[in-house]
Amino acid sequence: MHGHGASILVAAIASAFGVGLLQITGLLSAVVAADDVAGESGTVAFMLQLLAFVFIVIAAYVGAVVTSNTFATIVAGRVRSIALLRLLGSTASAQRNTIAREGLAVGVIGSLTGAVAGTAIAVALDRTAVATGFLPDVGFSYARPVLAVPIVGVLLTTWLASWIGCRRVLTVTPLQALSNATELRHEEVTGRRGRNAAAVTLVVIGGVLLAGALLLGLLTPLAVLVGLFGGIISFTGVVLAADAVIPPVLRLMGRLLGSRPAASLAAGNALRYPQRSARSTVGLVIGVTLVTTFGVAVASFEQMTRAAMEAEPELYQGISEVLAMVVGVVSLLIGFSALIAAVGLVNTLSLSVLQRTRELGLLRALGFSARQIRAMILAESAQLVAAALVIGLLLGGVYGWIGAQSMMGSVNGSPGIVMPGVPWIVIAAVVLASAVLTVVASWAPSRRATRVSPIEALAAD
Numbered sequence: 001m002h003g004h005g006a007s008i009l010v011a012a013i014a015s016a017f018g019v020g021l022l023q024i025t026g027l028l029s030a031v032v033a034a035d036d037v038a039g040e041s042g043t044v045a046f047m048l049q050l051l052a053f054v055f056i057v058i059a060a061y062v063g064a065v066v067t068s069n070t071f072a073t074i075v076a077g078r079v080r081s082i083a084l085l086r087l088l089g090s091t092a093s094a095q096r097n098t099i100a101r102e103g104l105a106v107g108v109i110g111s112l113t114g115a116v117a118g119t120a121i122a123v124a125l126d127r128t129a130v131a132t133g134f135l136p137d138v139g140f141s142y143a144r145p146v147l148a149v150p151i152v153g154v155l156l157t158t159w160l161a162s163w164i165g166c167r168r169v170l171t172v173t174p175l176q177a178l179s180n181a182t183e184l185r186h187e188e189v190t191g192r193r194g195r196n197a198a199a200v201t202l203v204v205i206g207g208v209l210l211a212g213a214l215l216l217g218l219l220t221p222l223a224v225l226v227g228l229f230g231g232i233i234s235f236t237g238v239v240l241a242a243d244a245v246i247p248p249v250l251r252l253m254g255r256l257l258g259s260r261p262a263a264s265l266a267a268g269n270a271l272r273y274p275q276r277s278a279r280s281t282v283g284l285v286i287g288v289t290l291v292t293t294f295g296v297a298v299a300s301f302e303q304m305t306r307a308a309m310e311a312e313p314e315l316y317q318g319i320s321e322v323l324a325m326v327v328g329v330v331s332l333l334i335g336f337s338a339l340i341a342a343v344g345l346v347n348t349l350s351l352s353v354l355q356r357t358r359e360l361g362l363l364r365a366l367g368f369s370a371r372q373i374r375a376m377i378l379a380e381s382a383q384l385v386a387a388a389l390v391i392g393l394l395l396g397g398v399y400g401w402i403g404a405q406s407m408m409g410s411v412n413g414s415p416g417i418v419m420p421g422v423p424w425i426v427i428a429a430v431v432l433a434s435a436v437l438t439v440v441a442s443w444a445p446s447r448r449a450t451r452v453s454p455i456e457a458l459a460a461d
Helices: 005-034 043-077 079-087 092-131 145-165 167-171 174-178 186-190 193-216 223-240 242-255 261-272 274-311 320-354 357-365 370-408 424-450 454-458
Strands: none
Touching (some): 005 043, 005 145, 005 320, 043 092, 043 223, 043 274, 043 370, 092 145, 193 223, 193 370, 223 242, 223 274, 223 370, 242 261, 242 274, 242 370, 261 370, 274 424, 320 424, 357 370, 370 424
8 A cells, every 4th residue: 555645544534534523413412312401402403413414425525535636646646657567468447447446445444444533532522521521421322333324435435536536547558658658738628628518517506506505594404405515516516627727827826926937937837737736736725615614604603693592592592502512513523624635735745746756857957956946846836825725715615604504594593694704713724724734745845856866857757
């Protein structure tokens, strides 16, 4: 499993998130049922189960996208070796099956490891809460068949993500073993009419579902499920269109960095290598979108809950502590999803830089110093951060607002459709963390790459 450490970690985190969330929401449901006041209403328990399902689907989806992105990056670095095997008689399907088996092994190891970790975290939180008097001891059993859902889900989505991520193997020809295999040019990427049409279709369908969830949320909290699938479908469309849309945005951001050689080359690379640029940016877009979505959702949820409690205080009397507990637990658990995206981002950026040894060696041979190479990669990281923040904050704000609105819009005392809550602290943290994470993820491998002599770098695959 050499080279798949980060992929296993992503699968483990996704599994730990799903299992831990089921355990914690199950425990909270048992606590609510034992409460004299809140236990009389099934609304809180229903909301907990609904939230658990939503978060598990999101965790599985994010894990699948990150894993697919990681495997696509790994395959991009193996193009010449795969082409050489093709030249020696291997078939494209055989090579793809090999990579897919790697994905299945990643899924098995990651999902089982995560299941153990998720249960351990839930037990630790339970015992700590009981010891501090935050929760009563209700004798909750952690051995539940429903835990198989996130375990099997992560396993299958990881395997499927690896299968999708290695689809490029089918296009690798034996001739590429004898030449420098390059990725598609921007003109070729924008000319893929079928893929681009599918992306637009998914964005439109997802947008319609999101709008429907917003209105349906005034009638039933189940509208959040419509919004969930609307968000997944629309974001899938964004990912499909990333190769064509993100590089021009990156180049525009790069031009704002100035006209020095390193900055100009960084801006040009965005269009010169659109698939590589898109893979790197999508990893950060996922993280920014995810954290912003949850931040806006929690802020809007609290805003609408307070309004409902003020409108009908007698109805919500005695459950304010339960609601605060739910918000606190959800706020804690969203860190798991952010961690999934962060690990994927670091892995993708690191692999991308390390796979550019030959390209960096050519620049060194043409006169670029190691300092200029690092400045170029830093400029690429800066334009990546700027583009990802613009896209991620916009998408996350819309998804989070619609998520809270569709779930809370129909509860008694709800003010109806309200403006979204803006978690300024969360947004500031996202901006700072994105910048630091991207610079750190690209700086270390760039230093290793520039330590190689130009002659050795030009001889690399």
